[in-house]
Amino acid sequence: MGLIVQKYGGTSVGDVARIKNVASRVARWKGEGHSLAVVVSARSGVTNELIARAKEVKAQPSDRELDVLLAIGEQETIALLAMALHDIGVPAVSFTGAQAGIITDDVHTKARIRQFRPGRVAEMRKCLGRGEVVIVAGFQGETEDGRVTTLGRGGSDLSAIAIAHALGAESCQIYTDVDGVYTTDPRIVPGARKIPELSYEEMLEMASAGSKVMQARSVEFANKYGVRFEVRSSMNENPGTIVKEEDDGMEQVVVRGVSLDRNQAKVTVAGVPDRPGVAARLFGVLAAASVNVDMIVQNVSASGVTDISFTVSRDELAKARAAAEPLVREVGASGFSAREGIAKISVVGIGMRSHGGVAAGMFEALAAAGLNIQMISTSEIKISVIVDEANAEKGVRAVHDKFGLGG
Amino acid sequence: MGLIVQKYGGTSVGDVARIKNVASRVARWKGEGHSLAVVVSARSGVTNELIARAKEVKAQPSDRELDVLLAIGEQETIALLAMALHDIGVPAVSFTGAQAGIITDDVHTKARIRQFRPGRVAEMRKCLGRGEVVIVAGFQGETEDGRVTTLGRGGSDLSAIAIAHALGAESCQIYTDVDGVYTTDPRIVPGARKIPELSYEEMLEMASAGSKVMQARSVEFANKYGVRFEVRSSMNENPGTIVKEEDDGMEQVVVRGVSLDRNQAKVTVAGVPDRPGVAARLFGVLAAASVNVDMIVQNVSASGVTDISFTVSRDELAKARAAAEPLVREVGASGFSAREGIAKISVVGIGMRSHGGVAAGMFEALAAAGLNIQMISTSEIKISVIVDEANAEKGVRAVHDKFGLGG
Numbered sequence: 163m164g165l166i167v168q169k170y171g172g173t174s175v176g177d178v179a180r181i182k183n184v185a186s187r188v189a190r191w192k193g194e195g196h197s198l199a200v201v202v203s204a205r206s207g208v209t210n211e212l213i214a215r216a217k218e219v220k221a222q223p224s225d226r227e228l229d230v231l232l233a234i235g236e237q238e239t240i241a242l243l244a245m246a247l248h249d250i251g252v253p254a255v256s257f258t259g260a261q262a263g264i265i266t267d268d269v270h271t272k273a274r275i276r277q278f279r280p281g282r283v284a285e286m287r288k289c290l291g292r293g294e295v296v297i298v299a300g301f302q303g304e305t306e307d308g309r310v311t312t313l314g315r316g317g318s319d320l321s322a323i324a325i326a327h328a329l330g331a332e333s334c335q336i337y338t339d340v341d342g343v344y345t346t347d348p349r350i351v352p353g354a355r356k357i358p359e360l361s362y363e364e365m366l367e368m369a370s371a372g373s374k375v376m377q378a379r380s381v382e383f384a385n386k387y388g389v390r391f392e393v394r395s396s397m398n399e400n401p402g403t404i405v406k407e408e409d410d411g412m413e414q415v416v417v418r419g420v421s422l423d424r425n426q427a428k429v430t431v432a433g434v435p436d437r438p439g440v441a442a443r444l445f446g447v448l449a450a451a452s453v454n455v456d457m458i459v460q461n462v463s464a465s466g467v468t469d470i471s472f473t474v475s476r477d478e479l480a481k482a483r484a485a486a487e488p489l490v491r492e493v494g495a496s497g498f499s500a501r502e503g504i505a506k507i508s509v510v511g512i513g514m515r516s517h518g519g520v521a522a523g524m525f526e527a528l529a530a531a532g533l534n535i536q537m538i539s540t541s542e543i544k545i546s547v548i549v550d551e552a553n554a555e556k557g558v559r560a561v562h563d564k565f566g567l568g569g
Numbered sequence: 570m571g572l573i574v575q576k577y578g579g580t581s582v583g584d585v586a587r588i589k590n591v592a593s594r595v596a597r598w599k600g601e602g603h604s605l606a607v608v609v610s611a612r613s614g615v616t617n618e619l620i621a622r623a624k625e626v627k628a629q630p631s632d633r634e635l636d637v638l639l640a641i642g643e644q645e646t647i648a649l650l651a652m653a654l655h656d657i658g659v660p661a662v663s664f665t666g667a668q669a670g671i672i673t674d675d676v677h678t679k680a681r682i683r684q685f686r687p688g689r690v691a692e693m694r695k696c697l698g699r700g701e702v703v704i705v706a707g708f709q710g711e712t713e714d715g716r717v718t719t720l721g722r723g724g725s726d727l728s729a730i731a732i733a734h735a736l737g738a739e740s741c742q743i744y745t746d747v748d749g750v751y752t753t754d755p756r757i758v759p760g761a762r763k764i765p766e767l768s769y770e771e772m773l774e775m776a777s778a779g780s781k782v783m784q785a786r787s788v789e790f791a792n793k794y795g796v797r798f799e800v801r802s803s804m805n806e807n808p809g810t811i812v813k814e815e816d817d818g819m820e821q822v823v824v825r826g827v828s829l830d831r832n833q834a835k836v837t838v839a840g841v842p843d844r845p846g847v848a849a850r851l852f853g854v855l856a857a858a859s860v861n862v863d864m865i866v867q868n869v870s871a872s873g874v875t876d877i878s879f880t881v882s883r884d885e886l887a888k889a890r891a892a893a894e895p896l897v898r899e900v901g902a903s904g905f906s907a908r909e910g911i912a913k914i915s916v917v918g919i920g921m922r923s924h925g926g927v928a929a930g931m932f933e934a935l936a937a938a939g940l941n942i943q944m945i946s947t948s949e950i951k952i953s954v955i956v957d958e959a960n961a962e963k964g965v966r967a968v969h970d971k972f973g974l975g976g
Contacts, residue, residue, distance in 0.1 A: 178625045212645075218585045219649050220656040227655070230663050231648035234641035238619075241638035242626050248634070249627040256637050260667075261715055285714070307692070308668055 164332030165197040165290065169300065169322035172206035174337055174396040175239050185246035187396070188295055192252055199286065199296040199329060201322040202243055204235025225270035229302075229312045232271075233259070236299035236318075243297050254295040259302030260310065262286060264324065266303040272314035275303060275321075275383070278328045286329060298325055316377025323380055327387045334384075334391040335402075336376065341395030342403035343368065343375055345567035346420040350555045353568035357418060358401075361408035364418050364510050367544040370456075371508035372423025381405065408512055416513035416520060417565040422558050423506040424551060426456070427479045428536065430471045431486065433496025440493055441470060444486060451485035453478045457506070457539040457546060467496070471537060473548060476502055504536065505554035508546040509561060521545050527564035533557045571739030572604040572697065576707065576729035579613035581744055581803040582646050592653035594803070595702060599659055606693065606703040606736060608729040609650055611642025632677035636709075636719045639678075640666070643706035643725075650704050661702040666709030667717065669693060671731065673710040679721030682710060682728075682790070685735040693736060705732055723784025730787055734794045741791075741798040742809075743783065748802030749810035750775065750782055752974035753827040757962045760975035764825060765808075768815035771825045771917050774951040777863075778915035779830025788812065815919055823920035823927060824972040829965050830913040831958060833863070834886045835943065837878045838893065840903025847900055848877060851893060858892035860885050864913070864946040864953060874903070878944060880955060883909055911943065912961035915953040916968060928952050934971035940964045 168188065175181050184202075192198055212231050216223040223231075240256035247254035263282025266273035286296045300318025303311050313320050319336055326334035342356040343365070360368075362385035369378040375393055384391055384405065394402030434440055441460065448455055458472045474482045479500055490498045507528075514520050521538075524545055528535060533556065537548040549557050562568060575595065582588050591609075599605055619638050623630040630638075647663035654661035670689025673680035693703045707725025710718050720727050726743055733741035748763065750772070755761040767775075769792035776785040782800055791798055791812065801809035841847055848867065855862055865879045881889045886907055897905045914935075921927050928945075931952055935942060940963065944955035956964050969975060 178622065181626065215585065215649065216652055219588065220652040223652045224655055227648045227651040227663055230651075230665075231645060234644050237641050237644070238638060241634045242622065244634040244637075245623055245627040245630045248631055256634055258637075258717075261717075282715075308689075310665075310668075 165199065165329055166191060167199045167201065167322055167326040167329065167331045167334040169201040169318055169334070169336050170203070170396060171318060171338060172203040172208075173339060175202050175243065176206045178242070181239070181242050182246050184396070185243060185250055185252070188247060189250055189252050192295060197290045199290065199298060199325055199331065200243065201298045201300045201318060201325055202236060202239045203300050203318040204239055208235040208238070226309065229270045230310045232312050233299070233302045233310045236301055240297045240299045247295055252295055253293060254297055255289050256297045256299075257286065258299045259321065260304035260308070262298045262325065264303035264321065265306055266311045266313065268305045268309065268311065270311055273303060273311035275313070275324050278324075283328050290329070316380050319376055319380040320383055323384045323389050323391060326391070327389045334389055336391055336393050337396035338375060338393060339395065339397070340375060340393070341398060341400045342393050343373065344419065346558055346562050347422060350422065350558050351562045351568070354562065355567065357403050359404045359406065359412065360418060361412055361512050362405060363408065363543055364512055365405045367508070367510040367541065368419060368421055371421035371510060371544060371546060372425065372506065373421050413513045413516055416511050416517045417509045417567065418511040419509070420558055420562045420567065421508045421510065422554055423508070424554065425475045425477070426473050426504055426506050426548065427476045428471060428473050428501045428504050428548060429479070429482060429486070430469055430499045431490055431495050431497070432469045432499065433467045434470055435494060436466055436468045443493070444470065444489060447485045447489050448482060451481055453482045453485060457537055457548065459537045459539070473506065473537070503551045504548050505551040506546050506548055507554060507557050507561060508544055509565065510544045512543050514543050523564055524561055527560040528557050531556050531560035572606065572736055573598060574606045574608065574729055574733040574736065574738045574741040576608040576725055576741070576743050577610070577803055578725060578745060579610040579615070580746060582609050582650065583613045585649070588646070588649050589653050591803070592650060592657055592659070595654060596657055596659045599702060604697045606697065606705060606732055606738065607650065608705045608707045608725060608732055609643060609646045610707050610725040611646055615642040615645070633716065636677045637717045639719050640706070640709045640717045643708055647704045647706045654702055659702055660700060661704055662696050663704045663706075664693065665706045666728065667711035667715070669705045669732065671710035671728065672713055673718045673720065675712045675716065675718065677718055680710060680718035682720070682731050685731075690735050697736070723787050726783055726787035727790055730791045730796050730798060733798070734796045741796055743798055743800050744803035745782060745800060746802065746804070747782060747800070748805060748807045749800050750780065751826065753965055753969050754829060757829065757965050758969045758975070761969065762974065764810050766811045766813065766819065767825060768819055768919050769812060770815065770950055771919055772812045774915070774917040774948065775826060775828055778828035778917060778951065778953060779832065779913065780828050820920045820923055823918050823924045824916045824974065825918040826916070827965055827969045827974065828915045828917065829961055830915070831961065832882045832884070833880050833911055833913050833955065834883045835878060835880050835908045835911050835955060836886070836889060836893070837876055837906050838897055838902050838904070839876045839906065840874045841877055842901060843873050843875045850900070851877065851896060854892045854896050855889060858888055860889045860892060864944055864955065866944045866946070880911075880913065880944070910958045911955050912958040913953050913955055914961060914964050914968060915951055916972065917951045919950050921950050930971055931968055934967040935964050938963050938967035
């Protein structure tokens, strides 16, 4: 049987009892004849504690030294998990990100993986060949010249997928607190079903539509290198959701799932003089302030002025306002208004490419449920709308029903 | 001005306030025009916490994984100290043991430094050349093939001396909670004086005589590579004690200092058949059980049996008993007895080589003070005696006076 890469997050390794639980799970897979490489995060809370301690020393610690500090979180977990495996008789050996040969660029605290040192990959293979479980610290790597780096949010998922690629693993299991990707949030629609298989693009669109399961960058990396992975729960043994290359069968399902993102705020810049370059300058200053703009709608110009609306995540609203207001005054727009009580409903499915009428069906369902649509945005395999937050769950249920996603 | 290596122990970097204090001290030396490389330990208590957590996972954790775990203690300190220096405007960059190029053997948890990776030393020099303070994690290194190792007790002192050697430092300052090496413990003899200069051999003999200032292995390393170092206090700015190659002036002082070691237990194996090989077997089983034997005395044989007495540190007495008793029975010795209420007084000085009468003077002083000598052992530059613990301090005062060491 082949090599499996498993990734356990901070909650799964949160204390000694949980680390021992992970060790038993790993031992069970090993007992079935698999080779295992296990990627782990820092114990939940540790990274925040370390950041707090750094800020006690210096309000704005250097990213380079912050990485040296943060990397100790996963280094602790790999050693403890190796010991827990030894304790139940399973040979295991730990690797920090650097020891695993993960080379990144030098953008500290959000580095990108560039390649692997072949000698270190060979070393991991040698350990696997001897029947040892290889344990790798997630979230970290080193620069070409040996400086510690960390990969930023979702970094451990990224490590797992990269390790699976480097070792040519048969599968990569991402253990989380949900047991897969659902057609929609089961807390909103009790009849929501787990999706057995999903294409990378669908998973990407669901991530950008507000699904908390995985960061888009890990899915992009998997897509780029064709690493098939499975989202599973560390609390049970249920099969999860497999994310892989699109195949023929996938297109037959028009809508794969419905997402709800409540973390949205809508900004309208009204009375913008309708001349070339104004929108570019607006989104330029927002980008310069690191505000991530999601949906953008510009109304048709009438009488030489236009309104531009866009959405940002709520925690970036203040930043967006600070960045945009000077420009609003400068170009002589009539005002900047923001609204927080909104939410985004999205339907995602690669079948949309070959099936028409999805947008119409979605709008019908929302209208029948009495919801007013404030903004619309579409991509090749996703349709998103902004509605009042108060009615958003009703809208999700209506759309989920409309496309027959229930059990 | 040249390069100074400074080493700060766990108490000196015990919390954020103390780390900031170390940063100001470093900044002050830097402000005087020196280049600085700073070696730090883990915050006091951290190493013990980590060991406790490891033991929760596995009663006997593997030394290899224990090293991966323990190394995070110093990695935390180097990052925090770098941040503290940045906070007061001093450029600084951190290096783990591996990043500093410290290569050790693979005896995990008590590795020996073998050499430095030249490329990493060049990197440290480059940073120093740019005016950056180089901060190195003490107590750790890596094997030739990249496994994390730790150096065992006193390891950070060893790191500092090795770094001073590798970088060709002008001086190496070991900061401790005492401000130097004294002629004897000032709590016993208020008139004890700080010794301005000491040879490596005297420092070694004082370490083995119970001085807590430094582990013998660090002094041995300094001696081997001719690294001059200074023991200083991190609480004040007083000059400390410089330890260096013996020079002509040093021999003029016959006795450099008087040490007292209370952590002694005396074991007597009585009625040992006086035939060849019995003593060898006795000390063989003790060595196999990792019992460090200090002084050994064998009485003159009478009537075919003999008594062998030796001293061990008190915490190894149980281990010594367990190792020796089966042999005592096997060889037909009449008994094994142990005594804890004893102490060792030693006088040390390279001047003894060329000056006779030191032993006689010491014994006279002890006799005049009413002390009975239970065991005697001598080396080229040290004389040690075992006396009752109850009178030991009186003995130290008498010997200190006798050789005119007071202020």
